[in-house]
Amino acid sequence: MSPKGSFPELTSGRRPVGVVSFAQYDNVRREDARNEVEMLLPVVTEVFGNIGITKDDVGFICSGSTDYLIGGPFSFVAALDAVGVWPPRAESHVEMDGAWALYEAWVLLQEGEIDAALVYAFGRSSMGDLSQVLAVQLDPYYLAPLWPDPTALAALQAQAMIDTGGGCGGACAAGARRSRKAALSNPKAQVAYDRSAEALLKEDYAVAPLRRHALPPLTDGCAAVVLAAGDKAYEWCERPAFITGIDHRIETHSVGARDLTVSPSTRVAGEKAGVGAKKVDIAELHAPFAHQELILSAALGLGDGVSLNPSGGALAANPMMSAGLIRIGEAAQRIWSGDADRAVAHATSGPCLQQNLVAVLEGV
C-alpha cells in the first residue's frame, strides 16, 4: 500500500483526478412536489457540504440531462440555478448521462488550468410516458415509426441470449435477487426486497422473456459529484477515488445490425481503461435490465470474485441521465470507506447497450 498523498499509476490521461464527493436524491417513482431545480439544490448543497467547499472552489461545472424528459427545450438552463452561477462560471452541458459530463470535466482537468469540477445530472421519468419518450431516441426513419419501447428492445436482446444458448431466466433472476437484496442496505434505493429467485421466476412476463423483476423502476432523481485533481484531491478527501482509467465507445445504432448478446464497446472501453490490469473488488454496472448485467460483466472480464452492484444498481433506482453518474459515485463511496481498493464503474446510453463508458477507480 502506497503512502497516503501518493497517486496511483494511470492508464488514461496524465493527471490524477479523484472523485472526492458524491450526493444523490432519495430516488422516488414520482417527485410531485419539486421541480428539477428544487431537487438539485439539496443535492448540490450536500455534495459541497460533504467536503466543506463552495461553488467558488470549482473551476468548471458540467451537467448531463435531456430536454425530452420534460417536453421542453433547455431543461438544463433552469437546473443551473441550483448551482447559482454568479459570478459567471465556465460551464457546459451534454445531452447525455452525467457520466459523460464527468468525462468532459475529467478531460478539462487534464489540461492543468483548473483543479476541481462539479458534475451533476438529473432526470424525471414521471414527466411523461418514458416508453414513448425513449422510442423517439431511435432512428427516425426506420425504427421510431415502429414505436419500440426500451422494454421491448431489451426483450429482443434477452431472447437473443436465450436463442444462442446463453443463460437468461435463472441467471437474471439470481442477479435481480442479489441487486434488490443489496438495495435494502442502500438508503437511496427505490426498489429493494428480499425474495427468492424461484419466487421471481413465477412472476408474469412484462414483455417475454423479461419478467417484471428484470425491469428497472421508473425513477425521478438526480446526483452530483465533485472531481479534484492532484494534491487538491487530498486537500478535500482522506482517500480520493482516483480515476486511473476512463474510456467510452459507441456501437452502431440499429439493433438489427448488432449482436445484442455481447457488448464490444464495453469490452474495448474496459480494455482502454485498464480494467484487467489489477484485481477488481467491486463493479457498479449500469444495467437497466437484469440480463444486461451478464453481458456487461462478461465484456469486462469480471470473475466471480468481483462484487457486482453492491448499491443495487439500476434495478434499485434508475433516474434517467443520472444512473450512470450514480454508478461512479457509488463505486467511489466504497473506496472512501475502504470497502474496496479498486472499482469499476460503468454507464450506458442508447438502445440495448449501444454506447458505454467505463471508469476504473482506485484508492491509495
Next chain:
Amino acid sequence: MAERCAVIGVGQTVCKSKREDVSIAGLVREAAVMALEDAGLGFGDIDAVVVGKAPDMFEGVMMPELYLAPALGAVGKPMFRVHTAGSVGGSTSLVAAHLVASGVHERVLTVAFEKQSDSDAMWALSVPQPFSAPLLAGAGGYFAPIIRSYMRRSGAPRDIGMMVAVKDRLHALKNPYAHLHLPDISMQMVEESIMLWDPLHYLESCPSSDGAAAMVIGSEKAAGSAQAATGRPPAWIHGMAMRSEPTMFAGRDQVNPRASRDCAADLYKQAGITNPRADFDMAEVYVPFSWYEPMWLESLGFCDEGDGWKLTQSGATSMVENGDIPWNCSGGVLSSNPIGASGMLRFLETALQVRGLAGEHQVDGVRRALGQAYGGGSQFFAMWVVASEKP
C-alpha cells in the same frame, strides 16, 4: 499544460429553409465528408466524434448522436453530444478542441447541425412549462426588450439595426453556403418588412435554416501532416473560453452580460489580446438579430460602452465598405441560422479566414480572428481565437 491544437479541416452544407433532399444523416455527412477531405483524411483517421446541436424538439429525435453514430464513422469510437442552447456550435468546437489540447486524442471530428424544418423551431422554443407564465413567442420576443434597453442607454438612432441587416446580407452574397441571398437588400426593403418585435423588422431577424457544419481539429503533429499532405495551412487555436450566468438573477445586466465580458477577458488574456479592434483582423460573432452587433461590439471590447452603434454606423464592420474590422463576412447568423450549427459556423469561418480559404468573402491578410457564440437568455458564451501562426 495544454497541447497546441488547430483546425485542419472545415466543412459545411448550403443552408436552406428545407433540405428535403437528405435525411439527418445525409445532412451531417455532407459537412463531415467535406471537412475530412479538406484535412486530407478519412473517417478511419479520426479518434473521436463530438456532435453538437440545439434542442432535440427541433427535429423530433431525442439524442440523435445515437442514430448518427454509423453515419459519422463513430462506430467503435468515443462519441459525445454537447447541448448548450444557441452557443452550442461554439461550445461543441471547444469540447472537441479540449479533447486534443488535453492530449487525449490526436484528431477529432466535430459536427454541429440543425434540420429544423423537420419540426417547428418557434413552437419548440415556446412550449409552456408548468408554473411559468408564457411571456413571449420565439427568441426575438425575448431579445426585443433587451435591445430596446440598449437603444435607450446608448441613445442610438433607430436605423442602426437595419444597417447591420443590410451589411450582413451584402456579405452573404459572397458566401455560396449562406441561406439568404438577397441581392436587392436595402435599408428601405428592411424598413418596409413587417415589424415582428419592436424594433426588429422581419428582415432584421435570422432565417430558420437546415444546415450542418463540421471541423477536424488536430494536434500539432496532425496539423503538420495535414499541411504536408494537402498544402493547406492549419488555423491555430490561441485561446478558448466559456462562461454561463443565470437566467433570471436580479443582479444580471441582460444588455451587456457579465458572462460575456468575463469570457472575453479570459480569452483575451490567453491569446494576448489587448486591443480587440486592432489585434483582430476580422470576427465572426453570433448576431441573430441586427442590434446584437453594436451590443456585442461593446461587450467584446471593440469600443467603449455606448459606442457600438457608432462603430457600426461608421462602416468599420463592413467588408463592402472596406472597414478595418469586418464582422460576419460570411453573412453571419442573420443570413443562415441552423440553430445548432450557427455557433460552429462562426468558429469555422474564422478558421477559413486565417487559413486564407474563405473564397469570395475572404478578407485580405487575416492573421488573427475572433469567433463568438452565445445562447439561452444571453447567458451562455463560447469564444475562441484562431491565428495563422502557432501560439
